[in-house]
Amino acid sequence: MNKILLIVVGLLSLSLTSHAVDHSKFIKGPFADGSEVTKVCLECHEDEATDFMLTPHWTWSRTQVVNGKEVQLGKINAINNYCSTIVSNEVHCSECHAGYGWSDQSFDFSDKTRVDCLICHDTTGTYHKDGDNSGWPTDHVKLATVARNVGMPVRQNCNSCHALGGGGNNAKHGDIGLVLDYPERSVDVHMDADSNDFQCQTCHVTQNHYISGANLPTAADGYKAIACTQCHEADPHAESRLNAHVAKVACQTCHIPVFAKEDATQMDWDWSTAGRDIVPAGVDGKTVRYKKSVGTQTWVKNVEPSYAWFNGKASVHLVGDIIDPTVPTKMAYPLGDIADNTAKIHPFKIHTGKQVYDSKNNYFITNHIYGDDGFWTTADWERSIKIGMEASGLPYSGEYDFAQTTMHWRIDHMVAPANEALGCLDCHGDDGRMNWEALGYKSDPMRM
Amino acid sequence: MKMKKLLMVGLILMAFTATSVLAVEGGNSRKGKHLFKNNCKSCHNAGGEAEELNPMSKTMAQWDRYFKKKAKKHSGSVMKDLSKKDLKDIHQFLFDKAADSPSPETCG
Numbered sequence: 001m002n003k004i005l006l007i008v009v010g011l012l013s014l015s016l017t018s019h020a021v022d023h024s025k026f027i028k029g030p031f032a033d034g035s036e037v038t039k040v041c042l043e044c045h046e047d048e049a050t051d052f053m054l055t056p057h058w059t060w061s062r063t064q065v066v067n068g069k070e071v072q073l074g075k076i077n078a079i080n081n082y083c084s085t086i087v088s089n090e091v092h093c094s095e096c097h098a099g100y101g102w103s104d105q106s107f108d109f110s111d112k113t114r115v116d117c118l119i120c121h122d123t124t125g126t127y128h129k130d131g132d133n134s135g136w137p138t139d140h141v142k143l144a145t146v147a148r149n150v151g152m153p154v155r156q157n158c159n160s161c162h163a164l165g166g167g168g169n170n171a172k173h174g175d176i177g178l179v180l181d182y183p184e185r186s187v188d189v190h191m192d193a194d195s196n197d198f199q200c201q202t203c204h205v206t207q208n209h210y211i212s213g214a215n216l217p218t219a220a221d222g223y224k225a226i227a228c229t230q231c232h233e234a235d236p237h238a239e240s241r242l243n244a245h246v247a248k249v250a251c252q253t254c255h256i257p258v259f260a261k262e263d264a265t266q267m268d269w270d271w272s273t274a275g276r277d278i279v280p281a282g283v284d285g286k287t288v289r290y291k292k293s294v295g296t297q298t299w300v301k302n303v304e305p306s307y308a309w310f311n312g313k314a315s316v317h318l319v320g321d322i323i324d325p326t327v328p329t330k331m332a333y334p335l336g337d338i339a340d341n342t343a344k345i346h347p348f349k350i351h352t353g354k355q356v357y358d359s360k361n362n363y364f365i366t367n368h369i370y371g372d373d374g375f376w377t378t379a380d381w382e383r384s385i386k387i388g389m390e391a392s393g394l395p396y397s398g399e400y401d402f403a404q405t406t407m408h409w410r411i412d413h414m415v416a417p418a419n420e421a422l423g424c425l426d427c428h429g430d431d432g433r434m435n436w437e438a439l440g441y442k443s444d445p446m447r448m
Numbered sequence: 449m450k451m452k453k454l455l456m457v458g459l460i461l462m463a464f465t466a467t468s469v470l471a472v473e474g475g476n477s478r479k480g481k482h483l484f485k486n487n488c489k490s491c492h493n494a495g496g497e498a499e500e501l502n503p504m505s506k507t508m509a510q511w512d513r514y515f516k517k518k519a520k521k522h523s524g525s526v527m528k529d530l531s532k533k534d535l536k537d538i539h540q541f542l543f544d545k546a547a548d549s550p551s552p553e554t555c556g
Contacts, residue, residue, distance in 0.1 A: 124474070125476025126476065181482065183482070
């Protein structure tokens with residue numbers, strides 16, 4: 001059955017390739033800027049732009065139920081424990097917006113000519129946007145060449161943003177780094193560039209430019225989540241004992257024994273040390289790194305995941321939510337428990353942090369980090385906080401401190417070859433990796 | 449003396465200009481890394497049948513010169529089997545990560 005599915009996927013990929021249109025016949029150039037390219041794209045693809053503008057890759061927001069309430073949530077207003085929020089930092093953050101010119105809150109989300117087609121459809125690998133220009137491509141990009149060579153996206157296109165979010169290669173997700181551009185089988189069996197060579201959209205099935213998949217912090221409702229069972233059977237093992245696990249254990253749990261293969265991921269970001277001229281103790285420049293502009297960061301390779309029950313939905317901390325600074329605030333975490341029949345034990349990366357908060361009002365601060373007056377330049381907490389809070393409209397008491405945070409990131413990529421999947425004793429052995437008590441068991445269920 | 453200094457500055461500037469004229473551009477560096485691993489590292493590794501190579505083995509100008517002049521003389525068929533586009537991608541990767549580049553890289 002799996003072989004048939006693989007053949008179908010292969011044929012589908014081939015048919016997609018065979019229908020690729022040589023755009024060099026229609027597009028000439030030169031182009032003054034990216035928006036001029038888009039205008040040419042719109043001559044044939046206006047509907048595609050309209051469809052695209054309804055998706056979170058453009059809106060960075062979606063109506064969804066979070067913590068029992070219907071809210072607008074997306075990157076546009078989310079708060080995380082990396083750079084916190086995008087408000088007042090749009091010039092920098094919109095590097096990863098599939099649009100042009102989002103420099104402040106006045107950006108016109110109804111203007112089709114601002115859609116950036118090239119960031120996803122460049123096939124030359126030369127298209128590039130830097131974090132200092134409101135999502136416009138860098139000057140060295142040869143727009144006419146890129147435009148004449150558009151095609152279906154490959155992993156490298158998606159990775160240009162998804163592998164680099166949070167301030168570096170594989171900083172955020174842990175299971176999405178630049179190594180997935182052209183990975184070897186040992187890194188990911190599906191994306192193995194010399195064999196299966198799945199592109200992102202092989203699993204993240206895309207319709208009308210809406211790319212399926214549910215990132216935990218921004219799709220807390222699990223909308224359009226994807227699953228291994230899109231291709232694999234629900235009980236795929238020849239061994240019945242293994243199939244008995246699938247009701248309670250996600251495929252990823254056994255088949256992704258480690259993440260951050262080849263590229264280290266950031267596991268901790270302590271903002272409280274930022275702004276100092278003296279490097280804090282414990283910094284070695286490799287695992288623990290320090291920069292005055294960002295504070296202390298810990299980067300780790302080949303990380304064993306943490307495990308939690310997950311029913312596909314999440315709870316997310318929203319801007320302005322009150323915190324208890326004496327305990328770590330969970331910025332995003334999976335929902336579900338041992339009594340939830342829809343939940344399975346799932347692997348996660350848990351990123352920890354220390355973030356600036358308003359110590360009278362007890363909520364996190366929406367800091368202004370980018371630009372001449374931003375923290376990265378001035379290292380002045382008071383000044384940057386005031387600008388950031390004014391931009392977000394959150395009252396600032398005038399007093400700040402730092403509070404601990406945690407944030408769960410689901411681990412779905414870097415699926416290992418079958419012979420490297422977890423064995424029985426990896427979880428049920430004397431030194432197994434599961435914390436059974438934390439999962440709600442009295443002890444190892446195999447021994448009960 | 450002043451004239452000599454001016455001449456020196458002029459010569460240095462000319463050298464930089466010459467380098468930038470030669471510099472490879474338009475290749476896909478990220479794909480080049482993959483192609484370099486698959487096609488070059490099999491021989492050019494520690495203990496391999498050819499001298500170990502990584503991007504930092506040469507400067508940007510040296511990589512440019514290699515691909516412009518010496519690559520044709522590479523033994524075996526590997527250089528002929530690779531397409532022009534693949535060679536440009538490999539060249540771009542090695543150039544972008546060369547010893548004197550802004551982001552040198554040892555791996556590959």
